[in-house]
Each structure stands twice: as C-alpha cells, then as structure tokens.
Amino acid sequence: MSLYRTELRRLTKRRFTRYMTLLGLLVLAAVVVGVFFTNQKIDAGQLAQAERQADQQYQEQVRWSERDRAECEKAKTAGTPSDGRYPDDCSVITAPSRDQIEAEWFLPSTFNFRETFDETLIPFAAILALVGFVVGASFVGAEWSTGGMMNLLLWRPRRLTVLLTKLAALLTGMLAVTLPAAVLWFAGFWAVATFRGSTEKVTSGVWQSAMLTGVRGVVLVLVLTTLGFALASLGRHTAMALGGVVAVMVVGQFGLGILLSMASVKFAEAWLLPTYILAWMTKTVTLQNWDSCNATYYGECKPETMDITWQQSSVLLSVAVVAILGAALWAMRRRDVS
Amino acid sequence: MPAVLEIEGLRKTYKNRRRGTRNALDGFDMRVDAGQVHGFLGPNGSGKTTTLRTLLGLIRPDGGRMVLLGQEVPHALPAVAGQVGAIVESPQFFPHFTARDTLSLLAGAGEVPANRVDEVLELVGLRDRAGERVKTYSLGMKQRLAVASALLKKPKLLILDEPANGLDPGGIREMRTLMRNLAESGMTVLLSSHILGEIQLICDSVTIISLGRRVAFGPVDEVLAQHSSGAVRIRLEAVSDLPVATEVLTQAGVRVTGHPDHLMVAGVDKPATVTRLLAERDLYVSELAPIAVDLESVFLELTATAPVPGQHRQVDESMKVGGTGQSGAAGGGWGA
Numbered sequence: 001m002s003l004y005r006t007e008l009r010r011l012t013k014r015r016f017t018r019y020m021t022l023l024g025l026l027v028l029a030a031v032v033v034g035v036f037f038t039n040q041k042i043d044a045g046q047l048a049q050a051e052r053q054a055d056q057q058y059q060e061q062v063r064w065s066e067r068d069r070a071e072c073e074k075a076k077t078a079g080t081p082s083d084g085r086y087p088d089d090c091s092v093i094t095a096p097s098r099d100q101i102e103a104e105w106f107l108p109s110t111f112n113f114r115e116t117f118d119e120t121l122i123p124f125a126a127i128l129a130l131v132g133f134v135v136g137a138s139f140v141g142a143e144w145s146t147g148g149m150m151n152l153l154l155w156r157p158r159r160l161t162v163l164l165t166k167l168a169a170l171l172t173g174m175l176a177v178t179l180p181a182a183v184l185w186f187a188g189f190w191a192v193a194t195f196r197g198s199t200e201k202v203t204s205g206v207w208q209s210a211m212l213t214g215v216r217g218v219v220l221v222l223v224l225t226t227l228g229f230a231l232a233s234l235g236r237h238t239a240m241a242l243g244g245v246v247a248v249m250v251v252g253q254f255g256l257g258i259l260l261s262m263a264s265v266k267f268a269e270a271w272l273l274p275t276y277i278l279a280w281m282t283k284t285v286t287l288q289n290w291d292s293c294n295a296t297y298y299g300e301c302k303p304e305t306m307d308i309t310w311q312q313s314s315v316l317l318s319v320a321v322v323a324i325l326g327a328a329l330w331a332m333r334r335r336d337v338s
Numbered sequence: 339m340p341a342v343l344e345i346e347g348l349r350k351t352y353k354n355r356r357r358g359t360r361n362a363l364d365g366f367d368m369r370v371d372a373g374q375v376h377g378f379l380g381p382n383g384s385g386k387t388t389t390l391r392t393l394l395g396l397i398r399p400d401g402g403r404m405v406l407l408g409q410e411v412p413h414a415l416p417a418v419a420g421q422v423g424a425i426v427e428s429p430q431f432f433p434h435f436t437a438r439d440t441l442s443l444l445a446g447a448g449e450v451p452a453n454r455v456d457e458v459l460e461l462v463g464l465r466d467r468a469g470e471r472v473k474t475y476s477l478g479m480k481q482r483l484a485v486a487s488a489l490l491k492k493p494k495l496l497i498l499d500e501p502a503n504g505l506d507p508g509g510i511r512e513m514r515t516l517m518r519n520l521a522e523s524g525m526t527v528l529l530s531s532h533i534l535g536e537i538q539l540i541c542d543s544v545t546i547i548s549l550g551r552r553v554a555f556g557p558v559d560e561v562l563a564q565h566s567s568g569a570v571r572i573r574l575e576a577v578s579d580l581p582v583a584t585e586v587l588t589q590a591g592v593r594v595t596g597h598p599d600h601l602m603v604a605g606v607d608k609p610a611t612v613t614r615l616l617a618e619r620d621l622y623v624s625e626l627a628p629i630a631v632d633l634e635s636v637f638l639e640l641t642a643t644a645p646v647p648g649q650h651r652q653v654d655e656s657m658k659v660g661g662t663g664q665s666g667a668a669g670g671g672w673g674a
C-alpha cells in the first residue's frame with residue numbers, strides 16, 4: 001500500500017506527466033470551444049428560408065432533367081451516336097424526388113446533441129489515449145533509463161509487485177484525469193447544444209448509448225496507457241516505446257496500406273489498426289469494396305461490404321494487452337538489472 | 339562473531355551471442371563478520387560490482403550460495419532487504435527531482451518515517467542544498483546523496499560500492515569517520531574501493547578478488563603480515579663498516595643487499611639476531627627498521643597488477659587463482 005501511494009506521488013510529481021496532461025486537456029477544451037463557435041442556433045425564420053431554398057433547388061433539378069431527357073430523345077431519333085453521354089433508355093433520366101433534397105443542407109451548422117454527441121467522444125478518447133500512452137511510457141521508461149528502477153528494487157526486491165504497483169498507480173492517475181474530463185466533456189457539449197444547437201429528443205436511450213460510448217472511450221484510454229507502459233518497460237527506455245510505436249504506425253501501417261492497395265486486396269482497411277480503434281468507439285465500421293460493383297451511369301450500385309464490430313476490436317485489444325504486458329512482466333522477472 | 343554475509347562458490351556467467359561467455363564470478367567466496375568494516379578490493383573488472391549486484395538480487399547467479407543476515411538469498415531477499423542499505427556503482431537518480439523528493443519517495447516505498455530524510459541529509463552534508471534538483475548536483479554531491487539513500491533505512495548491513503568516488507578530501511575523511519561511527523554503533527559495513535590507503539585506515543578486514551575468485555582475505559594486519567617480505571633496513575654508526583657487516587651477515591646465512599648508506603636484509607624472523615651478530619664483531623647498529631608493507635603493495639602483488647615499465651597492462655590481465663598463475667587476456671576474456 002505504501003508503495004502504491006508512493007508511486008502515485010511520484011507520478012504526480014513528474015513534470016512530464018503534468019505538462020502532457022495539461023496539454024491534452026487544453027486540446028480538449030479547444031475542441032469544445034471550436035465547436036461552440038462554428039455552430040449556430042436555428043430559428044424559425046432560417047428554417048423557412050432553408051425550405052424555400054430547398055424548393056428552389058428541387059425546381060431546378062426538375063428543369064434540368066427534363067431538358068436532358070428531351071435532348072437524349074432528340075439525339076436518339078436523329079441517330080447521332082451519344083458517345084456514352086446518354087443512356088440507352090432515355091426514361092431513366094429523372095429528377096430526384098422532393099424529399100431527397102433536405103432543407104438542412106441550406107442551414108448553417110448546428111449542434112444536435114442527440115445526433116452528434118456520440119461522435120465527439122472519438123476525439124476525446126483518442127486525445128486522452130495518446131496522453132496516456134506517452135505518460136505511461138515515460139513514467140516507467142525514465143525510471144529504467146535513469147537507474148531509478150534499480151534503486152527502487154534495492155528497497156522492494158519483489159519485481160512483479162513493483163511493476164504492477166507502478167501500473168496500478170499509473171492507471172489510477174489516468175482515471176482520475178479521464179473521468180472528470182469526461183464529465184466536463186458531457187457538460188461542455190450539453191452547453192454547446194443548448195446555446196448553439198438543440199437538445200431535443202435526448203431520450204434515456206440516447207443517454208445510455210452515450211454513456212456506453214464514454215465507457216468504451218475510458219477503456220481505450222486505459223488500454224493505450226497500459227500498452228505504453230508495457231512497451232517502455234520492455235525496452236527499458238521511453239524512447240524505445242515511442243520509437244517502436246512510431247515505427248509500427250508509420251512504416252508498418254502506412255507501408256502495409258500501400259502494399260495492400262497495390263495488391264488490390266479486398267477490404268484493405270481491415271488490416272489497419274486505426275479501423276479497429278474506430279470500430280471500438282462506433283460499435284461498427286462498415287468497409288466497402290467498390291471494385292465489386294460495375295458502376296452504371298444512372299443505375300444504383302451497392303458495393304460489397306464488410307463489418308468490423310467492436311467485439312472484434314475488443315479481441316484485438318485484449319490480445320495486445322495480454323501479449324505485451326505479459327512480455328513486460330516476464331522480462332521484469334527474468335532479466336538482469338544493471 | 340556471527341557472519342552477516344556469507345558467499346560460497348558464487349558463479350556468474352555473462353553470455354553474449356557474438357563473443358561467447360565470460361565468467362565474471364568463478365567460484366567466489368566471501369565472509370563478513372558482524373560489526374566490522376570490511377574492505378572489498380580488486381582490480382577493474384574483477385567482479386566486485388557483479389558480486390554486490392548478485393547479492394542484492396539485481397542479477398541472477400549461475401551457481402553458489404549466498405546468506406545475508408542469516409537468510410538465504412535471493413530467496414529470502416524481500417525479508418532482509420529492509421535491513422540492507424546499498425549503493426551499487428555510482429547510482430543514478432531521476433534528474434528532475436530534488437534530493438529531498440528522491441529520498442522521500444524511497445522512504446515512502448520502504449515505509450521509513452519521513453523525518454529520517456532530514457536526518458540523513460544532515461548526516462551527508464546536503465541539508466542546505468536538498469531542495470535543488472539532482473541534475474544540478476556535482477559528482478560528489480550525487481555520491482553523498484547515494485550514501486544518504488543507503489543510510490535511510492538504518493540498515494544492519496551497509497553495502498557501499500566505491501562511495502568515495504568523486505568525494506573531496508574533506509568528504510573522504512568525513513566518510514571515514516562516518517563509517518567508523520556506524521561500525522561502532524553496531525552496523526556492519528562492506529566497502530568496495532580502490533583507495534587502498536583509505537581501506538587500510540578504516541577496515542578491520544578485507545577480501546581481495548581477482549578475475550572472479552578470492553585471492554586473499556582476513557583481518558588487515560594478518561593479510562599484511564602474511565605478505566610482508568620480512569625485510570629489515572640496517573644503518574651502522576660508521577658507513578665504512580658496511581662491507582664488513584655484509585660479510586658477517588652473509589656468513590651467517592642472511593640474504594643481504596648492499597646500498598651506499600645502508601643494508602637491506604631479507605628473511606629474518608627476529609631482527610634481534612642481526613643486532614647480536616653485528617655486536618659480536620663490534621659493529622654498532624644505529625637503525626634497525628622492519629620495512630612495513632602497505633596494502634597497496636600487497637594488493638599489487640596478490641593481484642599481479644603492478645605496473646611494469648614499458649608495458650600497458652590490459653584489464654583482465656591479473657592473478658588467476660587455481661589456474662596458471664598470471665593469466666593472459668584469455669583467462670577471463672570472452673570466448674572462454
């Protein structure tokens with residue numbers, strides 16, 4: 001217990017921890033403020049005007065399609081080759097129906113809590129996960145590289161206990177930042193919705209879904225924090241963890257992406273990590289394979305799809321945590337400290 | 339006297355995929371009795387730090403037995419760690435914390451009362467600078483901080499690997515007094531150092547290691563006596579009598595080397611015999627001085643590391659016991 005408290009104290013004393021956390025929170029605050037100022041509340045006048053604009057556009061569409069159809073027919077009777085400009089059957093040229101043109105398109109952007117709040121949790125989790133990763137890596141990495149770990153082991157020779165206690169302290173610290181930040185995030189966007197949008201139809205179901213997304217975000221933060229910690233402990237250096245991840249992300253993922261697309265592999269994104277992180281947050285990511293559809297001029301084309309679900313992501317994240325943390329613990333037990 | 343520390347047949351082999359293996363410790367033995375200041379000596383790379391690291395559970399031995407404060411380690415290390423204060427080879431500290439924070443975090447981890455921090459800071463002379471970041475400390479100040487961290491737990495056994503490294507003359511003397519005081523208060527101190535004058539002044543007993551094996555051990559005066567050459571310097575009242583004296587002593591079977599103003603005789607058990615022999619021939623001795631050996635020369639002899647003019651001795655070229663006398667680089671080198 002004393003070790004746990006001491007490690008918490010060490011964590012909060014680190015300047016790197018403080019600055020990174022502060023930076024992360026500032027970025028989050030900037031996002032809220034930015035959304036606040038780029039959105040507007042819509043009043044009845046604006047709504048009516050948007051309806052009128054939508055009507056206008058609809059009329060235009062109708063006129064254009066009628067002209068096109070007439071020309072198509074004229075070309076057909078004259079027998080001039082259309083060079084693919086017109087379809088064989090001129091009757092397929094039709095205007096969109098009125099309800100396909102939404103008044104919303106003609107409105108300035110407005111923040112609808114019910115529709116948009118869930119999405120905002122993605123940058124929230126991503127930014128805090130990044131903070132967690134670097135703070136976690138530096139927390140244990142700097143200990144290793146400066147000899148602090150060796151000093152500590154002279155006091156506490158049980159190595160696994162030491163490493164796991166450090167991790168527990170780190171995760172506690174991350175939670176202590178993430179949970180209040182999440183509450184503020186909810187509150188902030190509620191305020192944005194109130195003053196720059198609408199909080200209509202926010203049912204208990206909406207709240208529940210937002211809460212669940214929030215919980216998944218917190219889990220993501222903790223997972224990435226653990227991974228940063230474990231990688232740095234394995235490499236016994238902060239730079240090793242950060243460098244390793246940069247290498248994997250840039251060289252591995254980027255290179256892999258290019259390779260896959262050159263080989264025209266179906267659903268190339270299914271091989272890339274960010275897809276899974278996104279799926280974890282949004283519950284499903286639907287990948288589309290446009291190659292499987294021969295696009296016709298006006299005909300509809302449904303691409304082949306593939307769903308990546310949050311369950312699949314959870315398997316991936318668990319495997320990563322178990323493998324990397326396991327390796328770090330094993331190395332901690334076995335390797336000489338010098 | 340009970341042993342505080344016992345090591346038998348300790349082995350540590352460093353393996354390197356490219357350069358093979360290196361036996362840093364090759365059946366090393368050691369014993370330190372309670373309440374003593376024990377010196378741990380050996381040339382560079384002979385295995386001192388490796389021994390201490392192994393003892394403290396930082397590295398895993400490949401064989402042998404170690405007992406600390408009556409308990410087998412590394413198995414019982416968690417139980418005894420609280421009673422063993424140690425610094426191993428100029429320890430590093432997290433550079434951005436102050437000395438006080440560093441010590442207070444260690445104290446927290448080890449359940450030592452917080453007021454002890456200020457006590458040890460006072461003890462090592464860092465009281466007024468304790469609020470500054472370790473990064474800004476000089477080498478000697480860092481070393482003092484390290485000693486403070488080792489003293490923090492009020493240990494029964496204090497292990498110091500080259501604590502005098504970087505200390506100023508005043509600091510070295512203070513360290514000497516501190517260690518004597520600690521030993522008097524019942525603490526056992528194990529001290530590795532290359533400053534042999536220092537060791538000779540403060541240590542009750544020593545262990546000398548060379549290439550991972552023990553070459554000598556015991557109380558300092560015994561080690562010195564065992565390796566003193568028994569040489570005696572003789573001066574006569576009249577320098578002109580020296581040739582006669584040489585003749586007399588040689589006839590009596592004593593090995594004599596003549597010098598312009600004195601004689602050196604070797605292999606005499608009792609200097610009095612010399613006086614008697616000479617007095618019988620009316621030669622009067624004005625000085626009869628046994629040549630005191632110091633730890634340094636004994637060390638150089640035992641480890642075979644005395645410099646030879648015109649040669650540059652390489653590390654690992656030192657005494658190998660149980661082997662073929664002085665080893666070449668191959669003895670402890672990679673590829674064994």
Ligand SMILES: Nc1ncnc2c1ncn2[C@@H]1O[C@H](COP(=O)(O)OP(=O)(O)OP(=O)(O)O)[C@@H](O)[C@H]1O
Nearest residue numbers: 338352360362380381382383384385386387388389
């Ligand atoms: N991590 C390591 N990997 C490989 N060899 C090592 C390692 N640590 C030490 N050695 C080797 O083990 C031998 C003993 O080293 P050790 O540090 O114990 O010497 P020492 O007696 O403390 O020397 P010094 O007086 O220079 O401090 C040396 O030959 C050294 O090169």
Ligand SMILES: [Mg+2]
Nearest residue numbers: 386387427499
């Ligand atoms: Mg050493």
